[in-house]
Amino acid sequence: MHLLLYLTCFLLFPQQYFALFGNSLKKLREKASSMYKTQKKGVHLNFMGNVASDYPGTNPKYIKINEDNWEEYYSCLKKQEENLGRQLSMTPQAIVGFEGASVKLECRICISPLEKESKELIKWEWAPIEGKHLEPVDYNENIIISPEDKTLHLYNLETSHSGQYMCVLADASTTPYFLTIIGLNESEILEVHSPEAPVGPYPKDFEYIQQYDLILDTEWSDWSTCSTCDKIGKRHKLGYCTIYSKQNRDLTVSSKILNNSLIVDEDNYSTIDELIEIDFNISTVSTTEEQITGQTEAESISSTDLELFTVFEFGIPCDSHILPSVVRKIPQIKARKNEIMMGFCRVKCEKNTVFVVKDRHGNVIEKVNNSAGLYSLKQPMPPLEPAVARTLVYGIKGKSIVLSCPGSMNTDAPIQWQLGDKNLIPEVIAQESNRRIFISITDKIHIKDAKIADSNIYSCWQREELAGTIRLVVEKKLEFNFNHTVMLIGIVIIMCVFLQVFVKAIVGRKYAKV
Template sequence: MYNNRFEKGSTLNLFGYEQNEYPGDNVKYKEENRKKWEVYYSCLEAQTKILGTKLTITPEAILGFETSFVTMDCKICLNPLEFKDKDAIVWEYASPTDDSLAPLEYDEHILMSPQDRSLQIFNLHLEHTGQYVCKLGQSATAPYFLTVVNISESEMNLVHSPAYSEVLDTEWGEWSSCSTCNAVGKRHKLGYCNVYSKKSRSKRMAESQNEDLFDIFIYGIPCHSYILPEKIKQVARIRKNEMMTGFCNTKCPEKKVFEVRDRNGRVLEQADNSKGIYSLRQQLPPIEPTVERRLQYERKGSDIVLECPGNINSDVPIHWQIGDKNVIPEKIVHDSKGRIYISITDRIHINKAKLLDSNIYSCWQLNELAGTIRLVVEKKIKLNFNHTIMLVGVVLILGTFLYIFVKVIANRDAMKNRHLVMS
């Protein structure tokens, strides 16, 4: 999925700049330019408030779930004149065991938005855990401390409204995109346990001269974060992660047409981005993720969990097909009498697998193939040995080898003696 830096109707002049950067006497472009400067001053004001009286940056500890996604904003303020320098913005990363930050390596699932330079990581895995910092030259924003955890249904509750407590709270993410458009679909959002201090920052500072983690992470720390002390983490485990689901009905996006105009407003070039056509004046779209394929062998009678091995870099819920048939969660539960079901995290659970469960399982997002799993259920023979019989067999085998060894030695001595007599 490609997020074009130019929305529908955006235009460039002959020099490759947006019209409102050089508005001239055009009232419309003057107003657009003024709004850009207002956004810049609002950004500076927000950063000043975050710095507080001690003028210290506030890091954020966030939680991500495996195979899900996370977005980290680059909070560097750029004025309209500096906006052309945004391509110099970079993200740096350090794992929990690293001593220093290093430039982040992007791939088909780790992307930087060409619009606002935010970092987007899809199809999260445990190795994505670590510290992330957005930089422009010598300027840097407050770091993010990301912890990726396994999203287990046994540790997650399905809820319909968030619940709160004094110390442990549920931090809710944004709603995912709708699973379809121009029709009723589904969406979800994840809530993770977050730890807050009972006391206010001012009260803690009055009682102690030293700052603790909650003085630094004023937005709280996820209960499963790798930076949280183990003593607090053990207490925090009493609260489970949660997922909220809901129905949605959204319109399909309009076509995005990129246009290049001259100074008189005449259209020189058009490119329909929705059809995969881009102008040479646009940034190249990122490489589309490949369809992940997996071959999975399982034993007959075992319990199996299938999770989508890929992602099209979208936050929409997963839709499954078995063979060439769409999976309807309610129907598959009814037809299998509860043996097969789709969990709240869009995973297929197969209890007491049968040979006939062998098939091609494909997962889809927005009608695009994200991954396939070829499941092969095998009938493996389990051999049970009687220890007494096995011991007797070993003794017989060893006895046979010993008998042969003795016979060989005896025959060799007899041949030697016969040779001496003849000579």
């Protein structure tokens, strides 16, 4: 009898349990699922509330995503290992940038897919040249951190941006960057053509400074963004004069060696040591005055100054603020200029970027056209649009004026100038003004012998977006030209008058007392 009663209770208890608590459990599961969705917006979750790509199970789609995430992590570790210096430590990097241009600093901290939540804790710190400690980077419309890989983008560079930068995660930090921003002076930059071009000038080859065991070469940036799309545009890339220690530099050169006309077969000579040996045998016939000057200055350069190049294995730019001044005075380094190369391009205009939101079952619940300036609440905040920079410039009639674009649309695309609603084509404006007005290769407007009629509003554009405007006012200046002889005679006369008045005052005072 008791056994039958126990059996009946055992069979009825689950039904009673689920009848009483089933709705509560269902609500609890829905609440947990809602909480996970709130914490991980836009991420597809499995039935346990975990990210589906982290626990793919047998789903081939999520297995592939999981494999790609781990492959990216291992690639990052491999890249870090390749960048280790001779002392098996991260090698610091010295880089330069031009005023008004842009620069990109990569964060080399590797985070595994299991720790990807920590990526949001990554931050950048910096210290100015004279700064004594690091402080957080102040992000604004021209200083942006990429949410995907935490790369730091600096646009519309100014000299005040020079300093040391580091990517930091808790107590871990990456190799430091030493950034130097320099003015873009046309007289200190050389325009060159591609080696495939029929005429030069061509980029300079590397030079070996045997006396100091240094290599002087040009480090080229990537091509900039094309100035327009769906039609012929322009692009450029910059070549920075850079100094390397010979023991850290092993180049493959397949063209001319140094300043000689000898053509080298890349199959026979592949390292810089072999090329330097050939060049030395050719150039030891005579000693130039420049070499003699360099030998004279050798005594002032110590081994400590040269030891810096063993630490910076990727070289130090010739204009870097960390370069010792005595090294900068070496004749070959003083004579070497930065270079710039222009090219034509044609790219397709980007199609509309649509952000799609799906539920856990893969059903589309929202589509937003980001290209139209519309964004979903389930995606990260878009970067701030740079404000249009406006400035007022006064010029003097008859003098020279240089106009630089005061703003940037957070892109490295070349500048397009407009006067009112009229495009200023460099070749046309130079010809029409008989070279009185021209646009330089660095996208600056040069006005010689300025006239009152040059007063106007000049606007600069990037990728057909307004970056800045300049209101130029050219005025007459009243100048007084004095003859030095006449001025000297006048000063003597005035002093004599003052002396006469002083003497009379003294004499009159004396007689008054009597």
